[in-house]
Amino acid sequence: MGALAFGIAPAASGGHYWYCSGSTPWKYANYYINYYNGAGGDYYNIYQEESKTDSNAWSPYTDIYLNQVSAAGSTDHLNTYAGSYGATGWLGLASIESNSGCTILKGTARLNKSYLDNGSYSRTNKKHVACQEVGHLFGLHHTSGTTCMNDQILNAPYPNSHDRDAVNAIY
Numbered sequence: 160m161g162a163l164a165f166g167i168a169p170a171a172s173g174g175h176y177w178y179c180s181g182s183t184p185w186k187y188a189n190y191y192i193n194y195y196n197g198a199g200g201d202y203y204n205i206y207q208e209e210s211k212t213d214s215n216a217w218s219p220y221t222d223i224y225l226n227q228v229s230a231a232g233s234t235d236h237l238n239t240y241a242g243s244y245g246a247t248g249w250l251g252l253a254s255i256e257s258n259s260g261c262t263i264l265k266g267t268a269r270l271n272k273s274y275l276d277n278g279s280y281s282r283t284n285k286k287h288v289a290c291q292e293v294g295h296l297f298g299l300h301h302t303s304g305t306t307c308m309n310d311q312i313l314n315a316p317y318p319n320s321h322d323r324d325a326v327n328a329i330y
């Protein structure tokens with residue numbers, strides 16, 4: 160129940176990028192991305208930890224810099240939310256809601272409290288999903304190993320060195 164899902168189906172590929180076209184991954188224009196955290200309660204903290212404040216969060220661990228802003232945006236923005244979205248089949252969802260070619264203008268990550276708050280998921284599990292959805296928006300596909308980008312596990316709430324190298328290769 161509640162498999163992790165992309166908002167947009169990735170192109171069939173064995174690579175670790177979320178491909179837009181051919182070998183071009185989806186990505187923001189550059190490493191400096193406006194970040195709006197619209198989640199409430201502890202989900203706000205979970206996104207903050209995974210995005211910016213954990214030592215191995217995306218923003219300090221890779222070349223990405225998330226510039227926190229106070230309102231959602233659609234021009235060069237990564238917006239994060241948590242809500243009770245119902246029996247959607249996904250714990251978390253990464254969606255590209257506005258783009259110019261393969262450049263993301265508005266990316267959105269959502270965590271589904273309908274599953275995540277049903278008593279079956281630990282805070283670590285929630286952090287894993289948050290980390291993964293944000294990672295998708297940087298252009299990463301699922302991978303294996305001890306990393307939040309592994310969609311077969313839920314207990315590694317951080318990117319690994321492979322993810323860091325993959326992100327840094329495109330930003």
Ligand SMILES: [Zn+2]
Pocket residue numbers: 163164165291292295301310
């Ligand atoms: Zn995923």
